[in-house]
Amino acid sequence: MRKALLSLLAIGLLFGVSSIQKTITSDRDRLGLTLVQPLENAPPVLAFTTVALGGFRGLISNALWIRANDLQDNDKFFEMAQLADWITKLEPHYTQVWVVQAWNMAYNISVKFSEFPDRWRWVDRGIRLLRDEGLRYNPNDILIYAELSWFFQHKMGANLDDANMYYKRQWLGEMQKVFGKTTPNLDELVHPQTLEQSNRVSVLRNEFKMDPNLMKEVDERYGPLEWRLPEAHAIYWAYLGLKAAETNPTKVKKDDLINVYRRIYQSMQLAFQRGRLIVNPYLVEGKPAFEFGPNLDIIPQTSAAYERAAKEDAEMRDHIFKAHRNFLRDAVYFLYGHNRVADASHWFNYLGTKYPDKMLINGDTNSFPGHITLDQYAFARIQEDVGEANSDDRVKAAVEGLVKQSYVALALGQDQRAAGFKLMANLLITTFKSNVGERIIALPMPSVEEVQKNVLKELLDPEKGPPYEFRSALRYKLGMPGEPPPSSSTNAPPERASSSSSSFSSSKSPGKS
Template identity: 25%
Template sequence: MRDRIVQLVALLLAGTFIVLGGGLLPTIVEKAGQDHLLVAVVDPETRVRMPEVEIEKIYTSMIRKLSTVEAVSGDDDVEVGYDARTKTWTGSLGDVIKVKWRDGGETREVTGILEARDGYGLRYTDSSVEGAPPIVALGTAIGALRGVIVDYLWLKVNMMKEDGEFYEVMSDAELITKLQPRFAQVWGFHGHNMAYNISVMTNTPEERWDWVTAGIDLVRNQGLRYNPNDVVLHKDLAFWFAHKIDGVSDDAHFHYKKQFAEEWHYLLGPAPFDHEKRIAWIKAVADAPESLEEAEARVPGTQEVVDELSEALDAQGPQFRMNLDGEFLINLGRWLAVKNSPYARILGLDSAFKANDPVYAAFDRVLSDPKKQAAVLNFLAFLRAKVLREEYNMNPNVMYEFTRDIGPLDWRHPQAHALYWARLGTERGSKRYEGVEDVHKVINNDRIWLQAMQALARSGLLSVDPMSQENPGRLSDPRWIRAIDRYFREVYDKHYDSRGGGGDSFSNFHENFMKQAVRELWRAGEYKDAEEMYAYLDSLYGVGGVIPSSTYSVPIEQFVKNQATGEYEMQPEVARSDVYASLRRGFREGLLLDRPEVLEDAIRFAGELTAYFKGNESNDYVNKFGAGRIKDLIGDLETSVRDVFRVVLLDRSLPLIDRLQIYNLAGDEQKRMAYDAVKAEMESEFMATPLAQAMQFQQAFPEPPGMDAYRKSQAIAAEAAKARREAVDVGAEKK
């Protein structure tokens, strides 16, 4: 009661001050215009001014790229912040510059002389908030008292949170974000409240997922637009991807992983396995046209495809009118997924959707024409880049650079997004936190993106088929091991002198990760790489360490055995990576070298570990949604064998001829598991080699006997699994 009286008095005082404050503000100072550059266009080759071309007025808020072509010596220094003020250009008036910017619906680029910078003039007005949203008008009227009210609300929401009033805190937290959008902490508070506190109070996985995504969207799409250089807000967002979605602490974590993988599968499509192809795949989005006019200029016929599709959708009714947004892209991605899904072929979904789904039928009618494929791909790249920027606040160019420079990122994996946001926070905001008191914020953020790389090494190879309704297959990806070693050195050097042993904390991470890498490489039969890594560990942390240790002096076989002891209970991901590493070695070495006993041993080890893990009492926990929160991480043995065999066949680090041999030496049961899933990519690769001139693909990669029966059994199994899930959902709703 006492707290309520205090709150009421505070509100009455605040209201009085608002009225008085508004009366004391008869006029308000505002900017006379937006900050902009005046550029006189020159010939890019001769750098001679072109007088027939008007001087360009370029708003700094629309600039994407800005660089100096020729500098002049002068006293009129200029500093320009651009690209959401995350980049800075410095120079002088009179410099010849090259600038790329958005102008209406198109992207323009010119070379010219920087003649002036304007937009800072001030004027007095009585109507600076005319036409503005009500909350902006209120904030302006409050004036200097806004900070007092925000402080009060901030204290209030923290008190309510401590009392468990998570729903009630929503309105006040939202009000703070509107009154003080550059108060970064409240965005993190508000997003965490939705993603963590409110989500676990709901009754179904679907409801939980809605709240988790609401919290993430709030910070990613709003908070970071207002606070693009705040390291802590980037770290918070990255942590939610790594912990809430990719972790195992939430009962609904399987549902989160499945929904997230499906969403990004629809948005960007499946990522190619080969790293170079994956780089080219995301580069196509990074280099996409930024407007339909630009798309039409690049590939004539693109606008015609858009017009035909718009007309086809309009014919279905006003509710299907085409909007070039995320919802439209996901529907388009769903059509593409059906076209390429083995399960969809098994279940005959393409024909069923054509007959029953007018949107799907419209997509199929317009986009399936082979003559239009170049225009369709051009339009798809444009739409993907547009949606990423506008609805996910993600920069396709940065996504491309991280994929090229850091490692084979698959954007269907939550840890890829954890890496993206944490690394971006480091690049954008580290300079703000160079003081001794704040350096821990940068250290914590750097830990997040290094840990994301570790997680991708353990589970970064995804197998996603949205039509199957199964959880995504997740395999270890050894390609990340070298990347982690390289970037560990970067952060170690960066934080070597940081207070609190910053460098040492990264050394502990590096040593533990490399120990696990040795074990996984050994299990996978990569003996040479494992022995090199083991010697490397010994040189850094063993006999060559600052304090010499004999830890790495035992034979590597004994070391691997010692490492596994106790790891499966402490880190469930380790059990899964050992199963997959063993099976990968079995397929590659057992079949390729004609050593069937190696494959038999691998399958036996995988089966025993799977049975042990699922039968362990500490893992025998079924959550309220009917899923084994820990024991179902591995899945059954058949699923593991299927997923690993598919990855081995698509692994271009092995010659194609070797992979074809592995396929042909495998048993019919294993061939049937992989045939539909890998055939298209294997055939595409085969046709680009000299082998295609010597034999037919069907000879090199024959369909195994019994495929029709296998497809029917898979269809029956899929329907049964769907029925089980629906039964679980009904049970969860009743609870």
């Protein structure tokens, strides 16, 4: 009787297991707990460990992980890196292994070094671990795409690491392998016409693991982007994460998908602020050989990315809309400051329509949409930048700074930006005179033309001014006679830029430069 009961129990248990086996198998596939497909092109050691060690791989990798942490605590970084390589070979399909080891290299280990080149080696090593190895064995894992995007957005793109400008210079040098020293041209990578172009496509695909067709797709959807800067690559890898999620929707966690959307709109916001590369060969006032300018052409795409993310992320929707509103406020101000007044007016109206119950100027209860003009809003933003705008000394210093920036921009061929700086200088002086009224006698304020005259004299001074090449470029842009080159210089004056200086001499530019 007892045996019969046990037999019935066993049959019942087998039936119960068989009824949930399909669900268990599906969950194992969805969570990546089983190898659905065999490894392809795997190194011999990886193929051996995958087959020979079986379930013991997890125990061995745990022991190696503990040892790697001990080595890291003792600053034995190179031994630790070797163990990390073994761990990833033991558990190639466990995403957290790749993410944690790459994070260790790019964040925890890199900051142990004081020399920037040493830091860069570890940051680059973390990026390569995810891009070259992690995605090789997990091509559809959205978490790896999100992490790789974050490295470009935060570690390389943000300014929290003291070495961030060194990272950007190194990455710029890396991208020159693909684009040369000119503005990136994606069309010649998508359809190479020469052997040299084909070689650069090969470098792009084999070394950087990027597809020129997908780059073109990303650029058309979110751009135009500056592909020599890290933000474009943050967007690229996040976009590939979205495509992987579309391919394998059952394997995607909602939080991971939301993180990818965040990577995109946050990186686009950074690209809007400083996503344009401006080469500065003159080293005016000690500035680096390149500097960043805002990418105003991606404002519509950036706004759309915010709104798309808010739609996907219900929990953080209010925070995203707050960030979106701040972005629109900056967009209006930046457009106005670059003399794109018509575009600034469009987004000023959109800002008021989208957020009708929010103040346009923080803390000013009289600044709700419809109560202030675009010029008043722009002046208030200038006031935030320069401090108390009723102080004549502050205003004079601000105007002089704006005029100087306008001349620097003009010499660099940024005509529209130069005109925008002059426009803001004029607005600042006009508003100051209006505010002080009759006290203008006690608080005299020079005209923009007078400030220009003084600043120009300073910038063109052969003894105390910027380098000869800068002075020559500025003279050409202003239509002034050339300055004889100094005896020690063999450089000829640069050619006149194709755009005229008319946009600088007037308060408004006739079109986009």
